[in-house]
Amino acid sequence: MTHPVTHPVTHPADTKGQLTGRSVPRREDPRLLTGRGRFVDDIALPGMLHAQFVRSTVAHGELASVDLTAVREVPGVVAAFTAADLDLTDITAELGRPRTEFVPTAMPVLARDRVRYVGEPVAIVVARDAYAAEDGLEAAKVRYTTLPPVTSEAEALAPGAPRVHEEAARNTLVDVSLFATEGIDEVFDAADCVVRVESRTGRQNALPLETRGAVAHWDDREEQLVLNTCTQVPHQVRTVASRCLRLDERAVRVVVPDMGGGFGQKCVVGREEIAAAAAALRLRRPVKWIEDRKDALSASFLAREQHYDVRAAFDADGHILGLDADVVCDMGAYSCYPFTAGIEPLMASAEMPGVYKVPAYRVRGRAVTTNKAPTAPYRGVSRPQYVMVMERLFERAARELGLDAVEIRRRNVITEFPYTGVNNITYDPGSYLESLDLCERLVKDEGWYEKRAAAAAEGRYLGIGYSCFSERTGYGSTAFAQRKMQVVPGFDISEVRMDTSGALTVTSGTMSHGQSHETTLAQIAADELGLELRKVKLHQGDTDRITYGYGTFASRSVTIGGSAVRLAAAKLGEKLCRIAAALWECDPGEVELTRGGVRRADGSVLTYEELADVAYLRAHLLPRDIEPGLSATATFDVFNDGTFSNATHAVVVELHQGTGQVEILRYVCVEDCGVAINPQVVEGQCRGGIAQGIAGALFEQVTYDAQGEPSATSFMDYKVPTAHEIPDVLIHHLETPCTFNETGAKGAGEGGTIGAPAAVLNAVNDALRPTGIELDHTPITPETVHRALNLESSNLEPSI
Known part of the structure; x- marks a missing residue:
């Protein structure tokens, strides 16, 4: 395929040395x-002070009093401020949807009257060095009138549940039914096969290597507040900072130095960077805040905790006839700016059909609020979850209909483009079938099907799993406007x-x-x-x-x-x-x-x-x-539905009966992101995304006890895979150029994360097939696998 040039041709006539498509060494x-x-923490300014935050120790409660008198007497402490001292306006993100569908939640920079999660910032302490700031935190005296916490989706939606926000009935911030094909119930009634998957995914941390941070100072010559911070959205931070501080936007300059990862956690505006800027403005001295790892794990923006209950109808030949989905996303205590609490349920609802020709579709998407750290986008945003559910549906239907798991996908993937789906999204040309066929051939050529059969004969548990998916990339203003966001990126x-x-x-x-x-x-x-x-x-x-x-x-x-x-x-x-x-x-x-x-x-x-x-x-x-x-x-800008990268992933795993360990023996990825400007960079994105996808499938999760206390406040509790657990990845590239942008490129940032959980889960279930047990939740823990394997070996009744 050729990429049409949409502007006057001024390309150099001598094309020798063309850089696009070459893995030139990274300039960075x-x-x-x-x-x-030079990262935020490398910045040192004359007279710089250091800040840390007094944080709530209860998940839900009224703030009875915040006494910082003793804090201000700690040696080295220069100042300490509550919300009343700084008098900042709230951070508010809104959708332009009817109040019956969306409830906005104002997020104060510092908690004022109520705290809604453990770790919520209550006051800021500013000192001559970081150690004195930490000492100052210990002197703070905060009294709470505790309220019953809401710590799960089930609690949030239960009749008579305590309200996290008084204005949010049933603790529901978003409740939308975007699609409901007429006659869909009759489609299910007449189907030869109906399968159901109920799936839950664990709450995760995006875990950038560099935690969040900010250095703020006032520039008298420019009459400007300069905020150095590690953010993916500097102009959005400028807008919010100017509004919270009641400054002209010209009077705020946001500068981002080198940044050690973000993965979506840093594409929303945080409260701490605004509070640090406010302190610098008040004191007229530079103020630095660097998030420690405990706060990063427990009090920063989290993601991923979702619950899907989905049915799919198929005919006798394995063609999908209909999809009926209920999606509930636990968004924590507040909406994030600018994406709001709608980011996850709206993504899942709009794009769940994915690469498949689904003729009838009904979906309800909800965002519930709980007494947990709020949710921000994390690499993939709901797509790892709904792709996992879709791929489980096809696996389950294949087994019930006696079809090969790859063949049933082959019969349903989109092959004619442009294709407008039942979700009113138009898919540009992609290589959905080609990537599926090539990925299967690569696995077969390496002999993994024979190795699986040989392992079974030896009493070992080997499994092969696939996932076939697309990644919608390059959302323009039109696509974001369909979500009815007040802030419309593009x-x-x-x-x-x-x-x-x-x-x-x-x-x-x-x-x-x-x-x-x-x-x-x-x-x-x-x-x-x-x-x-x-x-x-x-x-x-x-x-x-x-x-x-x-x-x-x-x-x-x-x-x-x-x-x-x-x-x-x-x-x-x-x-x-x-x-x-x-x-x-x-x-x-x-x-x-x-x-x-x-x-x-x-x-x-x-x-x-x-x-x-x-x-x-x-x-x-x-x-x-x-x-x-x-x-x-x-x-x-893009004035259509965006462009779709696509890929197929295949995973081979072995389950170890004695330990329940899931060992990944082989990982194959066939991806198509259009024109790869730098193939080595694309592969780096792919490998990094796959590592994060494997982490979500097998390792990472933040849980909460009944009082709303987070379980994972260090790497002792938050299980992060190392290089030992992440396999080498075989990557093959296909190229279907985008036809409506200037580079022919499609996005490559999130595909690895999107495809990995489904492929890993399907491989584990393939290995578990002799047990008659299927798993639908992630992360898949060694305890769960151990129980499944040993229930089978002792002929006990499966209860997983």
């Missing part, structure tokens, strides 16, 4: 690998500037937290103008230097941000051609870009340095219709 690595990266803006040396500075509203933007976006700009990669520098994460941007989430950086970069570079290329034509006194149609300059039909070349010299230093030579300088700005 020399700095980061030699310890020269577009991106890029500016490119060439200096007198012919070097290029590129800005992007996206924000890298490990995705190699400095490399991939530079590759796009360098290719467009025929520059060496070293001549291109990307700037991002500074709200004073970047006009506007929605940051990085939903695999949008290359699809949307990269398209804006390419359009801006193309505009600059057109201006360079116009300048050259004016100097040669010829028609612009007689010139074209070449490597490092502009070439005339007779072979003459003006280098970029020569053209820049005229544009800046001898602008009197330019005609009046060409402005001095060399810069261009472009925006890009």
Whole structure:
């Protein structure tokens, strides 16, 4: 397939040295690998103070009193503030839906009258060093009138349950029924086979290596509050900070240095960074806050705790006829800004049919509020969960109908494009069937089916599992507007500037937290103008230097941000051609870009340095219709349903009867993200995502006791897989270019995480087949597997 160019052709005629599609070394690595990266915690300013937060020790209660008198007397403590002291406005995220569907919840920067989860910030302590700040926390005296906590979905929805928010009846923040095909009940009544899956997934932490943090100070010369923070959405932080602090937005500058991961946890606005900024503004001294790992695990934004009850109807040949789903997402104590508590149930409801041709669909999606840390997006946002449920439905239907598990998928995947599904989403061309076929062939070619049979003969438990899925990427304004969000992300803006040396500075509203933007976006700009990669520098994460941007989430950086970069570079290329034509006194149609300059039909070349010299230093030579300088700005948005990457994953596991351990013997991924700007970067995204998906399938979970106390406050309790548990991954690439953006690329950021839990769970169930036991919940613990295997071996009645 070819990618149509949607702007005037200004590509360099000499394509030798094309960068797109090459795994060029990452521009970031020399700095980061030699310890020269600059992260928030590396920032040290004269007179800087350190902050930490007094946090609630109860899950639900009225704040009777907050006494900071003794705190202020602790040696080294400079100040301590409650909500009343700082008088900040609340952080509020809203959906534009009827009040019957959505209940907004205001999140105070510091708790005022009530606390709603263990770890909620109640006061901020500012001291000369981090140790004194910690000492100050211990001197705080907080009295609570405790209230009954709500610690589970079942408790939240129970009649007469305590209310986490008085305005939220039945503790429900979102209740939507997006789709209900007419006659769907009759479809199920007439079906040859109806299968049901009820699945629960554990609450997880996105666990970026770098915890959250902020350094804020007041700049008297600029009359501006400067907030250095590790966020994926700097412009959104600026907006919220200015509103909470009652400042003009111009008076807040957000700067993001190097960032050690985010995975969605940092794509919402946190309370602590706003409170640290408020303290700096009040004291007129720099204030630093760095989240410790205990707070990061227990009091930061969490994700993933969801409950699905789904039925699917099939005909006798294994074709799906209908899907009927009820989705409940435990969103914790508050809505996050800007995505709200609707982010998970709306994602699941809108996109659950996925890669399959589902003719009839009914879904109800709910977000409930509980006395737990609030939920933010986490890599994949509901897709790991609903893909797992869909893949379990197909596995179960295959067994009931006596079909091969891959064959039933083959009969149902979308093969003709564009395809508009029952969910009113139009899918652009993909390789759903091709990836499924290739993945199965790779597993067979390695002999895993024979090895499974041999293991069974030896009394060992080997299983093979698949997952076939798509990843909707590059959501534009139209797609987000369908969710009726008050803040509607979508577009991106890029500016490119060439200096007198012919070097290029590129800005992007996206924000890298490990995705190699400095490399991939530079590759796009360098290719467009025929520059060496070293001549291109990307700037991002500074709200004073970047006009506007929605940051990085939903695999949008290359699809949307990269398209804006390419359009801006193309505009600059057109201006360079116009300048050259004016100097040669010829028609612009007689010139074209070449490597490092502009070439005339007779072979003459003006280098970029020569053209820049005229544009800046001898602008009197330019005609009046060409402005001095060399810069261009472009925006890009997607005005359809987005573009869909797709993949098939296959996993081979062995279950160990003595320990219940799940050992992954082989992992195969066949992925298609359109044009891979840098294949090595794509593979890195894939491997990292798969590691997080395996973590959710087998290891990670935050649970709460009856009082709302979180179970996992350190790595002693929160089980994170190491390199020993993560297998090598065989990756094969397919390429179906996107036809409506400027790069041909589709997003690659979340696919690994989306596909892994389903593939692992299906492999475990395949291995458990001799026991007659099936598992539908994650994480799959060794205790659960041990019970399943040993129930079978002793011929006891399965109870799992």
